[in-house]
Amino acid sequence: METNEAVRSLSALAQGSRLAIFRLLVRAGPAGMAAGSIGEQLELPPATLSFHLAGLTRAGLARSRQEGRFVIYSAxxxxxxxxxxxxxxxxxGGVSCAPQACQPETDKGESHEETSRARRRA
Amino acid sequence: METNEAVRSLSALAQGSRLAIFRLLVRAGPAGMAAGSIGEQLELPPATLSFHLAGLTRAGLARSRQEGRFVIYSAxxxxxxxxxxxxxxxxxGGVSCAPQACQPETDKGESHEETSRARRRA
DNA sequence: CTAACGTTTCCATTATTCTGGAAATATGGA
DNA sequence: TCCATATTTCCAGAATAATGGAAACGTTAG
Structure with missing residues (x-):
């Protein structure tokens, strides 16, 4: 992923309504949700909702498909x-530091070597 | 994590310079980097750098410690x-969908079926 | 065709953020 | 003490983003 794409995606998520919409879509899975349902659930007026859905879509974080009279959005x-x-x-620096294991000087008695192997399952 | 915290963190990352700084710090690990080194590497004027470092810190994504005449920042x-x-x-929806396995209709082929069912183990 | 519904566009107002020069503030050394 | 170096604060101009009412647009059913 390129830096500019990342900034666009992060900008899209850096706003309360859009973050809420995105998380709703993440929960919904590939099936997605109709725009109206989203607006109803989050209590957003149509214009505002559409503005934010467009933002998420432009950022590449959501897609839409028409289904009858509804427009279905999915993450x-x-x-x-x-x-x-x-x-x-x-x-x-790439040295034995799987994402979930990155814990700097935050705690006291932790070892410094045991986390070298990645645990990809959460 | 609370929604507002997430928005603050995402906002902090949703900017080219700050994202670059953060990734530099991620690479640097717990050892961190002096503010000056960051500015040098990213070619940011002091005022701008300080502004963005403050942003990352306010967002909880970076911390700083004084070390001699230097201020060391770390992720x-x-x-x-x-x-x-x-x-x-x-x-x-939480159904057997480990983050790395979330791959909906990504491939060239479209799937407009009801994929609300979980896929076991990608 | 017409009506009804769902969604998007238009628009203006308001609010927030980015930028960087210059000056101020810390820290350590001579 | 005084100087050099490192970092932050002050400031203000420029740019960008959020909001929501009203109207326009698309789609389907009757």
Whole structure:
């Protein structure tokens, strides 16, 4: 993922309504949700909702498909994963520091070697 | 992690210079980097750099410690991990959809079927 | 065709953020 | 003490983003 794409995606998520919309779509899975349902659930007026949905779409984090009279929005999971990877790559210089294991000087009695192997399952 | 915290963190990352700074710090690991080195590497004037470092710090994504005449900044890995978790939780309704496995209709072929069912293990 | 519904566009107002020069503030050394 | 170096604060101009009412647009059913 390129830096500019990442900035666009992060900008899209850096706003209360859009973040709420995105998380709703993440929950909804590939099936997605109609624009109206989203607006109803989050209590957003149509114009505002549409503005934010357009933002998420422009950022590549959501897609839409027409289904009858409804427009169904769904999260772009692949893009979300790319973004997460972009943020965590080369964590600690790439040396034995799986993302979930990055815990700097925060705690006291932790070892310094045991986390070298990545645990990809959460 | 709370929504407002997430928005603050995402806002902090949603800007080219700050994203670059953060990734530099992620690479640097817990050792961190002096403010000056960051500015040098990214060619940012002092005022601009300080502005963005303050932003990252306010957002909880970086911390600073004084070391002699230098101020050393380092990434707050724990916060970064919280943020990633926040974005990916309840992916696909929580049904057997580990973050890295969320791949909806990404491929060239479209799938307009009801994919509300979980895919076991990608 | 017409009516009804769902969604988007238009628009103006308001609010927030980015930028960087210059000056102020810390820190350590001579 | 005084100087050099490192970083932050002050400031203000320029740019960008959020909001929501009203109207326009698309789609389907009757």
């Amino acid at each position: 772009a999971f692949e893009r979300m994963n790319d973004l997460v990877a972009f943020l965590t790559t080369n964590c600690c | 707050a890995f724990e916060r970064m991990n919280d943020l990633v978790a926040f974005l990916t939780t309840n992916c696909c």
